Amino acid sequence: MGNLKRVSAIVLMLVLVFSLAACGSNNNNKNAANADTSSDTSGNTSSNSDTSGNTNAASDSSVDTSEFETISYVVLGDKPKNGQLEKVMEKVNAIMKEKINAELEFKWVEWADWQTKYNLLLASGEPLDLITIGTDWLDTWGNAQRGAFLPLNDLLEKYAPQTWSEIPQEDWEQSKLKDDIILIPENHYTQWVNHGIYYRGDWAKEFGITEPIKDFDTLGKYFQGVKDKKPDAVPYDVNGGTSTFYNGFATTYTDNIELPISTGYANVFYAKSYDERYTVDSPIFNDDFISFAGLMKDWADKGYWREDVLNYKGDTRAALKAGLSGADSHHTQTYKGLRVEMDKQQPGSELQMFSYSDTRGNLISMPITHGGTSIGAHSKHPERALMAYELIRQDEEIYHLINYGLEGVQYEVKDGKRFRPAGYDEARDGFYTDFWGGRVDKFEIPSDTDWSGIGDVYAKYDQIKKPFPYGKFVFDKTTVDPEMTAISQVIGEQLPAILFGKAGDPAAAVNALRDKLKAAGYDKVKDEIQKQLDAYKTLVEG
Amino acid sequence: MEAVQKRIRTDGTSLMVRGFGYTFIGLFAICCLVPFLVVLGTSFTNEASIAKNGFNIWPREFTTFAYKIVFENPDLIIGSYFVTIGLTIVGTVVGLFLVAMTGYALQRPDFEQRNSISFFIYFTTLFSGGLVPFYLLIKQYLHLGDNYLAVLLPGLMSPFLIIMMKSFTKSIPHAITESAKIDGAGDFTIFMRLILPMTTPALATIGLFIALGYWNEWYNAMLFLSPDMKYRPLQLFLYNVITSADFIRNSSAASNVPLRDMPLESMKMATAVVATGPVILFYPFVQRYFIQGITVGAVKG
Numbered sequence: 001m002g003n004l005k006r007v008s009a010i011v012l013m014l015v016l017v018f019s020l021a022a023c024g025s026n027n028n029n030k031n032a033a034n035a036d037t038s039s040d041t042s043g044n045t046s047s048n049s050d051t052s053g054n055t056n057a058a059s060d061s062s063v064d065t066s067e068f069e070t071i072s073y074v075v076l077g078d079k080p081k082n083g084q085l086e087k088v089m090e091k092v093n094a095i096m097k098e099k100i101n102a103e104l105e106f107k108w109v110e111w112a113d114w115q116t117k118y119n120l121l122l123a124s125g126e127p128l129d130l131i132t133i134g135t136d137w138l139d140t141w142g143n144a145q146r147g148a149f150l151p152l153n154d155l156l157e158k159y160a161p162q163t164w165s166e167i168p169q170e171d172w173e174q175s176k177l178k179d180d181i182i183l184i185p186e187n188h189y190t191q192w193v194n195h196g197i198y199y200r201g202d203w204a205k206e207f208g209i210t211e212p213i214k215d216f217d218t219l220g221k222y223f224q225g226v227k228d229k230k231p232d233a234v235p236y237d238v239n240g241g242t243s244t245f246y247n248g249f250a251t252t253y254t255d256n257i258e259l260p261i262s263t264g265y266a267n268v269f270y271a272k273s274y275d276e277r278y279t280v281d282s283p284i285f286n287d288d289f290i291s292f293a294g295l296m297k298d299w300a301d302k303g304y305w306r307e308d309v310l311n312y313k314g315d316t317r318a319a320l321k322a323g324l325s326g327a328d329s330h331h332t333q334t335y336k337g338l339r340v341e342m343d344k345q346q347p348g349s350e351l352q353m354f355s356y357s358d359t360r361g362n363l364i365s366m367p368i369t370h371g372g373t374s375i376g377a378h379s380k381h382p383e384r385a386l387m388a389y390e391l392i393r394q395d396e397e398i399y400h401l402i403n404y405g406l407e408g409v410q411y412e413v414k415d416g417k418r419f420r421p422a423g424y425d426e427a428r429d430g431f432y433t434d435f436w437g438g439r440v441d442k443f444e445i446p447s448d449t450d451w452s453g454i455g456d457v458y459a460k461y462d463q464i465k466k467p468f469p470y471g472k473f474v475f476d477k478t479t480v481d482p483e484m485t486a487i488s489q490v491i492g493e494q495l496p497a498i499l500f501g502k503a504g505d506p507a508a509a510v511n512a513l514r515d516k517l518k519a520a521g522y523d524k525v526k527d528e529i530q531k532q533l534d535a536y537k538t539l540v541e542g
Numbered sequence: 543m544e545a546v547q548k549r550i551r552t553d554g555t556s557l558m559v560r561g562f563g564y565t566f567i568g569l570f571a572i573c574c575l576v577p578f579l580v581v582l583g584t585s586f587t588n589e590a591s592i593a594k595n596g597f598n599i600w601p602r603e604f605t606t607f608a609y610k611i612v613f614e615n616p617d618l619i620i621g622s623y624f625v626t627i628g629l630t631i632v633g634t635v636v637g638l639f640l641v642a643m644t645g646y647a648l649q650r651p652d653f654e655q656r657n658s659i660s661f662f663i664y665f666t667t668l669f670s671g672g673l674v675p676f677y678l679l680i681k682q683y684l685h686l687g688d689n690y691l692a693v694l695l696p697g698l699m700s701p702f703l704i705i706m707m708k709s710f711t712k713s714i715p716h717a718i719t720e721s722a723k724i725d726g727a728g729d730f731t732i733f734m735r736l737i738l739p740m741t742t743p744a745l746a747t748i749g750l751f752i753a754l755g756y757w758n759e760w761y762n763a764m765l766f767l768s769p770d771m772k773y774r775p776l777q778l779f780l781y782n783v784i785t786s787a788d789f790i791r792n793s794s795a796a797s798n799v800p801l802r803d804m805p806l807e808s809m810k811m812a813t814a815v816v817a818t819g820p821v822i823l824f825y826p827f828v829q830r831y832f833i834q835g836i837t838v839g840a841v842k843g
Contacts, residue, residue, distance in 0.1 A: 077786075078769070078782055078786040079769035079770075081615055081618060081772075082615065107768065107770075108768070108769045110764070110769060110782055110785075110786070111782065111785040111786045111788075111789040112760070112764050112778065112781050112782050112785050113761070113764055116673070116765075117764065117765065120673065120674065120677050120765065123674050123677075124674065124677055124678055124681060124682065126681070126682075314592075314596075314807070315589070315592075315806055315807055318589050318590060318592075318806075318807075321590075322590040322594065324594060427614045427615075
């Protein structure tokens with residue numbers, strides 16, 4: 001017995017020692033890694049100047065491409081398996097070989113658990129060359145802080161001169177972590193993720209709504225029309241997982257603009273307005289939020305969506321296409337394709353979009369770093385990788401090959417529009433590369449699957465848009481991590497019921513939500529964000 | 543007279559118990575069967591009809607479109623089947639052998655270092671290195687990227703199964719080993735000829751664990767087998783079919799991917815059928831061993 005006690009005591013001690021040692025070594029690792037990256041970067045810059053010095057000595061300004069290299073490019077998506085990719089890449093690589101004596105090879109991070117895999121690839125220090133990044137959805141700043149990307153300051157001008165001069169200085173500013181350019185932004189590509197509600201133009205006309213819907217009251221009229229005159233359809237078939245009305249409230253009833261700080265189901269923290277973009281605010285604490293919650297309860301009581309909306313998991317977009325739903329919601333990029341599809345599946349439906357920005361013009365551009373390309377910190381030939389990138393972005397032939405495939409097989413151009421050739425079979429001929437790291441409008445050919453009127457929508461947005469002000473703002477949540485988690489939890493539990501009018505008395509529900517947010521540490525997080533925004537303000541405005 | 547009455551009474555209660563048992567188990571079986579039938583029915587139903595009528599056992603609008611998408615490239619799914627079946631067979635056989643041998647060795651009283659070695663094995667259950675070190679180990683130290691071994695090796699042994707095996711073999715008297723030794727048998731012969739046959743119930747149970755583990759394996763495959771490999775385990779293949787369809791529909795990033803009509807609901811069901819199908823066909827043949835294994839195991843408990 002005594003023996004057993006002694007043994008267990010030793011085991012316990014060992015466990016303690018090991019765990020302490022583990023913590024300690026972790027810290028060491030972190031420090032070592034930090035030191036590594038810093039020495040890495042300095043090493044890199046010096047080696048860069050070395051190489052440029054060498055090539056300069058060798059042949060003045062031209063670049064040494066005597067050795068054949070394979071450039072890898074990590075993209076997100078599922079690799080096409082029908083053999084078309086290989087055919088297209090053969091053509092691409094023929095040009096690549098001729099121009100820069102290299103070949104390009106896409107490496108795919110599939111949608112199966114892509115977050116884990118993408119971050120692992122960067123954390124493991126594998127020698128990647130080019131890699132797709134996105135500051136708002138791929139944690140690019142976090143990865144950059146961990147030293148995953150190569151600083152490009154001295155390389156761009158020499159190895160990607162056209163891209164270097166094409167991207168304006170202020171956009172390069174947004175691509176910097178401290179003083180290092182760590183990514184090449186996709187800044188010359190128009191895309192709008194401005195959210196809103198899609199509704200059927202034909203039905204709206206039938207209900208006497210002749211003007212485009214621009215506010216929630218008219219939308220309510222439309223829903224009531226569907227309720228009265230279309231017995232088969234749900235006015236707005238939707239899942240509780242959709243937080244679109246929150247965004248809708250913030251955009252149509254307040255001047256708040258969203259901060260790039262995620263709190264799960266919906267973002268609690270907004271800035272007060274574009275003019276006061278460094279002042280933290282929250283739509284949830286706006287006085288109007290209670291009356292909005294009341295409107296949502298009213299709509300729910302009138303049956304504008306399913307009774308079981310919070311638990312419903314069905315495919316609501318399929319319902320819209322089947323004529324069983326009067327409305328759908330997402331952003332403008334989705335709308336431009338869905339409009340064409342609806343014209344096909346419900347002829348004459350003339351799907352319309354009520355963008356939330358229509359009400360009071362509260363619209364912020366997308367960050368230009370939503371898409372982009374970086375070079376891995378351990379790339380073995382960053383110079384050639386940049387040259388390959390330059391070709392993708394600046395060579396029209398390669399651009400069309402990579403984005404559209406082979407003319408005559410994947411697409412045909414008629415009247416300036418891309419069409420699928422006769423006999424095109426998606427399974428056999430389908431091709432894509434998931435290249436979102438540097439598309440440019442100048443080479444884009446509009447597709448017949450995009451609605452032709454989308455240009456007018458873009459023009460409308462262009463008139464009211466304000467530039468994205470948080471391109472370089474990286475919220476450091478280390479000190480408020482537990483509070484952030486608690487807030488996300490509260491939001492996920494309480495907000496959906498309020499947005500879909502299932503929380504009982506609106507005023508009581510909103511007040512309960514506010515109290516719970518306060519209890520979860522709302523004020524502490526708000527103060528921390530304010531502090532960091534103040535620091536960011538001085539950084540940006542000097 | 544009294545005795546007869548008593549017998550009738552007991553027969554009555556046992557009849558009642560039996561009746562109750564049959565109804566209860568019958569109902570329970572139906573509860574298990576109905577969802578599967580719904581899955582099967584839905585997988586053949588038109589997506590629009592699902593939206594309209596919900597899930598049904600009998601497809602109202604029959605279509606095989608979901609299967610068409612899943613089987614778009616038949617050689618891929620057949621290849622995936624072979625990979626999974628191969629991994630499951632090899633993994634189960636090798637894994638069983640290793641687990642059984644470790645479990646046996648660790649409980650033999652004449653194996654002096656058994657406690658310290660057990661400690662090393664169990665200690666790893668308390669602490670794990672985490673995902674990144676595991677990834678680095680497989681990818682950069684063992685160089686197993688794009689190699690089926692990366693999926694096979696990590697699943698071979700687990701401390702939990704070793705503990706199970708060890709406590710089971712402990713119930714076999716050491717005298718058997720000793721007497722065989724006296725008769726001149728070597729350790730390996732003892733293990734193969736005497737111990738293994740006596741542990742079949744445990745082997746069946748643990749084998750089932752390992753086999754199910756390999757059959758359902760997709761995570762390690764996702765991490766280490768890149769899309770450059772043509773054939774990857776079935777579950778990963780099916781998981782990809784679903785997630786990519788899901789992602790294409792919901793993603794803002796995928797804005798340049800041509801939108802295809804993906805029958806998502808029926809496709810989920812179709813993949814479920816494809817993944818379970820062979821197990822259902824295979825199960826009746828092994829059920830015999832399975833029942834035996836569990837009961838004997840319970841008595842040993």
